[in-house]
Every structure is written in C-alpha cells, then in structure tokens.
Amino acid sequence: MTHDPYDPEAAAKMAADRETQKLARQFFQKTYEHRYSYNFSWLGRPIIQYPQDVIALQEIIWRTRPGLIVETGVAHGGLTVFFASMLELLGGDGEVAGVDIEIRPHNRAAIEAHPLARRIRLIEGSSVDPKVTAQVAERAARKRPVMVVLDSNHSQAHVLAELQAYSPLVARGGYLVVMDTIVEWVDQRAFAERPWGRGDSPMSAVRQFLAVDDRFELDARIEEKLLITAAAGGYLLCVKD
Numbered sequence: 001m002t003h004d005p006y007d008p009e010a011a012a013k014m015a016a017d018r019e020t021q022k023l024a025r026q027f028f029q030k031t032y033e034h035r036y037s038y039n040f041s042w043l044g045r046p047i048i049q050y051p052q053d054v055i056a057l058q059e060i061i062w063r064t065r066p067g068l069i070v071e072t073g074v075a076h077g078g079l080t081v082f083f084a085s086m087l088e089l090l091g092g093d094g095e096v097a098g099v100d101i102e103i104r105p106h107n108r109a110a111i112e113a114h115p116l117a118r119r120i121r122l123i124e125g126s127s128v129d130p131k132v133t134a135q136v137a138e139r140a141a142r143k144r145p146v147m148v149v150l151d152s153n154h155s156q157a158h159v160l161a162e163l164q165a166y167s168p169l170v171a172r173g174g175y176l177v178v179m180d181t182i183v184e185w186v187d188q189r190a191f192a193e194r195p196w197g198r199g200d201s202p203m204s205a206v207r208q209f210l211a212v213d214d215r216f217e218l219d220a221r222i223e224e225k226l227l228i229t230a231a232a233g234g235y236l237l238c239v240k241d
C-alpha cells in the first residue's frame with residue numbers, strides 16, 4: 001500500500017520559486033566541486049549518487065515494479081546493489097543487468113560476494129557494443145517490465161547511442177533515467193580530464209533524443225520535488241508503446 005503525502009501543487013509552487021531554485025542550484029554546484037556524491041554507500045557498496053535521486057528511484061521502482069533494471073556504469077556497485085535490494089523487497093524474481101566497460105576485480109569480487117548477488121548479472125563491455133546490448137535485450141525478453149538507468153560515459157554521442165539502444169526495452173508506464181545531466185550546469189573545471197562538458201553532456205543527448213522521439217517525455221514532477229538532483233531533465237517516462 002502506498003501513502004504519498006506529496007502535493008503536486010505545492011511542489012510545483014516550490015519549483016517555481018526563483019530564490020529556492022537558485023539556492024538549490026548553488027548547493028549543487030558547490031557540493032559537486034567537493035565530490036559530495038562520493039560520500040555514501042548502500043548496503044556496504046559505494047553509491048556515487050545524490051541521496052535525493054536514490055529516494056526518487058526508490059519511489060519509481062515501488063510504483064512501477066520492474067522485473068529488470070538495466071544500469072549502465074556500475075563502478076563500485078552501490079547503485080546496482082540498491083536496485084537489487086529494491087527488487088528483493090518487491091518479492092518476484094526481478095534482476096539487475098549491470099553493464100560496465102571495466103569491472104575492476106575488487107569491485108566484481110565484492111559485488112559477487114554480496115548477499116544480494118543472486119539478483120545481479122554483471123556484463124563487462126561498452127554499453128553501446130552490439131554484443132552487450134544483445135545480452136541485455138535477451139534478459140529483457142524474459143524479465144518485464146524494464147527500467148533503464150544510464151550512468152556510464154557522459155558524452156553526448158555515447159548517451160544518445162545508449163538512449164537509442166535501450167529505450168526500445170522500456171514499455172509504456174516505465175522509466176528511462178539519465179543520470180548526471182547536470183554536467184551541463186556545474187563548474188566545468190570538474191571535467192577538465194573528461195571527454196564531456198557543457199554542450200556535450202547527458203542533458204544535450206536527452207534534448208537531441210526527445211526532439212525526434214515520441215515515446216518518452218520528461219516527468220518534470222520528479223525534479224520539481226527533488227530540487228537537488230543530478231538527473232535534472234533526465235527522468236523520462238515512456239508514454240507510448
């Protein structure tokens with residue numbers, strides 16, 4: 001049973017308050033600089049997220065009850081284990097397909113030794129490699145509905161290719177979440193060594209994707225209430241089969 005005290009009108013009013021928006025954005029910019037998202041763990045594994053987004057993902061999972069959650073970009077496995085823990089709570093036989101171009105041996109060993117490991121399938125390779133997408137599609141054919149969370153290479157071309165490869169797996173009512181869209185907003189010195197940055201980011205990929213796609217739309221209610229989110233503009237709801 002869900003009791004949700006959330007009041008969409010109050011949240012929309014808060015989101016429209018320019019001063020609140022400005023403070024939220026500043027909080028984000030300052031904490032990003034201090035690598036705030038590296039401070040947390042989930043059931044023993046480092047989870048590189050803002051806690052607000054973890055709450056939002058929990059709400060989506062409880063509401064939409066996915067049978068498969070696809071995560072691109074596993075790193076230490078904290079979000080992977082979070083997804084597995086939610087699927088465990090849902091009952092069923094749901095699983096997580098965690099894709100990473102490089103799963104370091106110590107991370108793999110810790111994820112495989114985790115009490116929730118039986119719900120996790122690790123797939124090593126680039127998330128846009130057809131061999132990898134075929135493995136994910138094969139699992140998606142058996143476990144539905146599918147939810148997708150993109151959190152790997154944050155360049156526009158890569159995220160756009162991921163959106164094209166994984167969006168067909170999500171059916172009406174399901175979510176496709178693009179993390180780290182706020183690469184577009186924060187201090188660009190954070191990405192000096194990275195191939196992505198302002199104008200070449202998950203957010204610019206989402207814009208390009210939504211311009212031609214008619215199956216997904218932004219669920220703005222989620223970011224309205226979060227205010228602080230690394231996935232602004234990235235909570236996409238599938239509205240058409």
Ligand SMILES: C[S@@+](CC[C@H](N)C(=O)[O-])C[C@H]1O[C@@H](n2cnc3c(N)ncnc32)[C@H](O)[C@@H]1O
Pocket residue numbers: 046047048049071072073074075076077078079080099100101102125126127128151152153158
């Ligand atoms: C931001 S971390 C993921 C954080 C993780 N989702 C979490 O919440 O804790 C990004 C990961 O993406 C992986 N990655 C980079 N390029 C990739 C690619 N082409 N395909 C799959 N994974 C990739 C990196 O190896 C890294 O582990």
